[in-house]
Amino acid sequence: MTPPTPGPPAPAPSAPRLIATDLDGTLLRGDKSVSPRTVAALAAAEEAGIEVFFVTGRPARWMDVVSDHVHGHGLAICGNGAAVVDLHGGPGRHRFVKIRELAVAAALDVVRVLRAAAPGTSFAVERTGGLHHEPAYPPLHLDPAESVAPAEKLLATDVDVADQPVLKLLAHHPELGPDAFLDLARIAVGGLATVTRSSPSALLEISGPGVSKASTLALCCAERGISPADVVAFGDMPNDMEMLTWAGTSYAMGNAHPDVLASATGRTHTNDEDGVARIIEDLLAGPGITASRPAPRTTAPGRSPTPGTE
Template sequence: MRALARSCTHMRENERVTSATRQPETPAAGIPPRLIATDLDGTLLRDDQSVSPRTVAALAAAEEAGIEVFFVTGRPARWMDVVSEHVHGHGLAICGNGAAVVDLHGGPGTHQFVKVRELARENALDAVRLLREAAPGTVYAVEQTYGFHQEPDYPKLHMEIPDNLAPAEELLAEDGPGTAEPVLKILAYHPSIDPDAFLTLSRLAIGDRANVTRSSPSALLEISGPGVSKASTLALCCAERGISHEQVVAFGDMPNDVEMLTWAGQSYAMGNAHPDVIAAASGQTDANNDDGVAVVIERMLERL
């Protein structure tokens, strides 16, 4: 279970989706949706991490109408139990902000990685070095397909026990722990910098060596491979199905959703969304605790 099967598809760093940077536009009139892409935390899930009965019914109705539903999240695959019973026919979810496509059919603890877009250790080490220089006091954790490792001073932000405690440079070394598994992303936390300021600073410092975003209300950044985002991996999945971006309806609430919302033909910021998300989306719906995703799906199905 700890070792990733060699059958995983490793996507190269130069696989980019240029259309993911498209500017927001008015939803295309008369184009029936074929796929719903929704974030989880702060979007589909209520604050208590539940999926409401209304939302469950709306997702099932969309699938019954022939519209695929993809969960597109920053969560690692092992945190997908909360929605694994709602993936319906295809069973797939995009995890780690686009770093992995995971088949959840087997249920909790038995998921399989269908695609992996890894963060090269060299790039990860560059990002750590540059961010240590730009923001002293930053601490790190390393997210792999199955493993999770962190520095000793990294706060207990996640409900799990790390596999290893060591400086990030040791965790990311070629002979470091978990070398048999690809690195999906690194997490960078700062105890005192404003979260938005930390994101801006980090993007300037790291440049094109990695993709930097955030989904937490705290100063916690998520650093993936160059060109790896929810939008670019969703675009790859849609291309495999012959689905265009005009046929996608997307939902989100935090900066890690911006590229996806910009790329999709129709997109909705939640009522509780970050200002950058509201600016990127083509529409807005109710807050996550008020079933904002279900509200849009119900109206959409009425028009079909």
């Protein structure tokens, strides 16, 4: 099928102060690389005084792919808002600056209600020191588990890593469709936690109540005196929707999940077509970049999301 042509981009704000971009399916190409064009665009934005935040579902240890491209503050928002990480120092030398953990008691309640609502669900526990998962949890990640045991054991108060905060739970179902599993889980979990997804498979990411890419980005912006109107955001999957809605100007990728298209003020090319870089180039090349209001939020047809990781 021929990819749809992106619609007209939303007008950008005058002198945007911060760019917030998702990674998988957004900034990164399908092979998980950062294209030379994107590298150049990111560097040009920082040189122009625009802060760039990587905002991702990835854990900090998976940030090597962009660690060479951080400038200035060097911060990234990881784990769907569960952590703010300083990437200065390079691969394996990240430092947690802010942690918004999922309380163990709440995590255990989530495991209990999801086991009842969706029998066959398997779980993984993402802590600051690594991933721990159940025997039935599929090998979806890039690194081996630190330990394998039932979720109740992984979350026990007497485990060796009990001093490491829980950043999020991951829940996988072998039979349910991704969106059906997400809808079911949100109803079952209610206010116990925040449930979202970024994978094309039935893999859910579960954070503390109110913890999301958007809420942590809002905290980071408030600390810098940056308002939503000063932010341009990019994303492609349901875990990006709140961030895209919060930002004054936002772009859904050409490969975005259909629901994401309705959350953004504009639309750009796919990740493999350097959609983020194209918009950054336009921002920097605009004649004087005069203030304007974002285009109305409209739903546009989209392609199926490309496979990603968290």
